[in-house]
Amino acid sequence: MCGRYTLRARLNQLLQIYGAQSEVELMPRYNIAPTQDxxxxRSTAxxxxxELVLLHWGLIPSWAKDPKIGNRMINARGETVAExxxxxxxxxxRRCLVLADGFYxxxxxxxxxxxxxIRMKDEAPIAFAGLWEHWKGNGLTIESCTIITTSANQLMSELHDRMPVILSGxxxxxxxxxxxxDPEILQPMLDPYPDDEMEAYPVSTLVNSPKHETSECIEPVAK
Known part of the structure; x- marks a missing residue:
């Protein structure tokens, strides 16, 4: 699964890499958690x-009666997402890229x-395969998203049996x-990312609480 991640890259860097436009403001994030923006x-209408936008993390289907359903939909399994x-x-x-530069x-x-x-060895930004939805109800309009997961690559398998789908090129x-x-075109993209470009190291248990939002969350610790 993917339940916490970081995004420290500057907005102008992200816009250049992904060829997007935006009017949002981004601050460095070290402990992004579900239900946050x-x-x-995504493609414009x-x-x-x-366009680079802010979406609620936890997908709320357009037909949902209660937006709280999104709390259980932070991830979607790549093997069954089409059905x-x-x-x-x-x-x-409504496919999108959820932007990160590392995850926990x-x-x-x-x-x-x-x-x-876990991050890229060159610390480059990461594009998670995501989906987004538009929900209206109770006088609210919420645009939300989920991160697609797949089976773990060799590096990740020592930590968990799942990992987020990472897209590139x-x-x-x-x-x-x-x-x-066409699922036959899209489904092959949901395979595990090559592990030789990634690295993982232990960090402080500070990250266990989303209240902790500092660079200390990603600093290596001795085991």
């Missing part, structure tokens, strides 16, 4: 450009759980192309 890139009623429409029509996972070590920080363009809705 997160940075995502006319499909002529890309699940909560995700299948968004999988066809916990490994059970004895009676305790040790948090690890041409897959990013295809994922954001609203004219594409």
């Amino acid at each position: 997160v940075a995502a890139v 006319d499909a002529n450009a890309r 699940k009623p909560s995700f299948r429409t968004a999988f066809k029509r 996972e916990w490994r059970k070590e004895g009676k305790a759980k040790q948090p690890y920080y 041409q897959d990013i363009d295809t994922w954001l192309d609203q004219t594409i809705d």
Whole structure:
């Protein structure tokens, strides 16, 4: 799964990398948690450009009666995302990139759980495969998202059996192309990312609480 992550890159860097426009403001984040607003890139309504927007993390299907359902939908399994009623429409029509530059996972070590920080070796920004939805109800309008997960690569398998889907290169363009809705084209993108470009190291248990939002969360600790 993916339940916590970071995004420290500057806005202008992200806009350049992903070819997007934006009017939002971003501050460095070291402990992003579910139900918070997160940075995502999607195609504009006319499909002529890309925009970087803030979305509620926890997807709320358009048909939901209670937005609290989103609390249980922070992740979507890549193996079933094309068929699940909560995700299948968004999988066809509302795909996005959830932006990060690292994420956390916990490994059970004895009676305790040790948090690890996972990132690219070159510390480059990461594009998680995401879906977004538009929900209206109770006088509210909420745009929300979920992060798609897949089986773990070799690096991640020592920490957890799942990991977020990471997109790069041409897959990013295809994922954001609203004219594409064929699962046979999209599904192969949901494989584990190559582990030789990634690294993981133990960090402080400060990250266990989303109240802790400092650079100390990603600093290596001795085991």
